[in-house]
Amino acid sequence: MTELPDPDRFAHVTDWVFDLDNTLYPHHSNLFSQVDVRMTAYVSELLRLPREEARALQKELYQKYGTTLKGLMTLHGIDPDDFLAKVHDIDYSWLVPDPVLGTAIHQLPGRKFIFTNGDRGHAERAARQLGILDYFDAIFDIVAAGLTPKPARQTYEKFTEQYAVTGANAVMFEDLARNLIEPKALGMTTVLVVPRNFEPTFSEIWESDPAYDDAVDFVTDDLAGFLGAITAGATGEPR
Missing domain, CATH: 3.40.50.1000 (HAD superfamily/HAD-like)
Incomplete structure (x- = not known):
């Protein structure tokens, strides 16, 4: 190309x-798709939102704060270590x-x-x-x-x-x-x-x-x- x-x-x-x-x-x-799915699940569980609403919020946070993590820390004071461990629990094969x-x-x-x-x-x-x-x-x-x-x-x-x-x-x-x-x-x-x-x-x-x-x-x-x-x-x- x-x-x-x-x-x-x-x-x-x-x-x-x-x-x-x-x-x-x-x-x-497509590895990052696994991380993406886990971030949506994290937002959904944290805020008790349906998956589609959680996903929309996740993308909004990403656009505004640079990462979903930064947005959740700023707005909800989450534990970054917990977030990082959960969203990176993926299949590297x-x-x-x-x-x-x-x-x-x-x-x-x-x-x-x-x-x-x-x-x-x-x-x-x-x-x-x-x-x-x-x-x-x-x-x-x-x-x-x-x-x-x-x-x-x-x-x-x-x-x-x-x-x-x-x-x-x-x-x-x-x-x-x-x-x-x-x-x-x-x-x-x-x-x-x-x-x-x-x-x-x-x-x-x-x-x-x-x-x-x-x-x-x-x-x-x-x-x-x-x-x-x-x-x-x-x-x-x-x-």
Whole structure:
């Protein structure tokens, strides 16, 4: 779908930052649908609402607060640990190990990070199932962010300060363009990861965010291929 990147555009990168859900694993795996269903159930049980009303409220909270968790904490003072444990109690076998992606990440020069609005346990289990966990230097999760989710600027600043990441030397990969606004403002190169052939199987999770297109430097529907093209070019291998 997308053209391979010019490796020269990434020659300056020393820090590679990846979102997790629907970025490191493909949209068509549908894994996040399990989390979505559990969030709806949590809202339904908490507020004693029928499923459809709970789902509508869940989406409203997501849009207003960045995550359902942040909205429930703000309005209802819920225990975030309880919420995170329940919504991430899912079947990770839906993810197919991806050795090609693992090799591509391993070969990147510099540090690699997972930067997620989920919690560390979820990130570790998903990355382990994909076979890529060992290639990352650190995971920056919603707890490390002080429970303030992307796209809040303070969350990106907390991440860059904690790991001494300089925006001009970093690239961020995300499936939501709105989450690339702040990285772009901080000087990072930005890559939007879209569904294969731009046809998501779980359409409610995919948001194209056309209003944020200026925040996107590159677009790809093949993360492993995109990374592989960068490292192949950097080593002079034929692409």
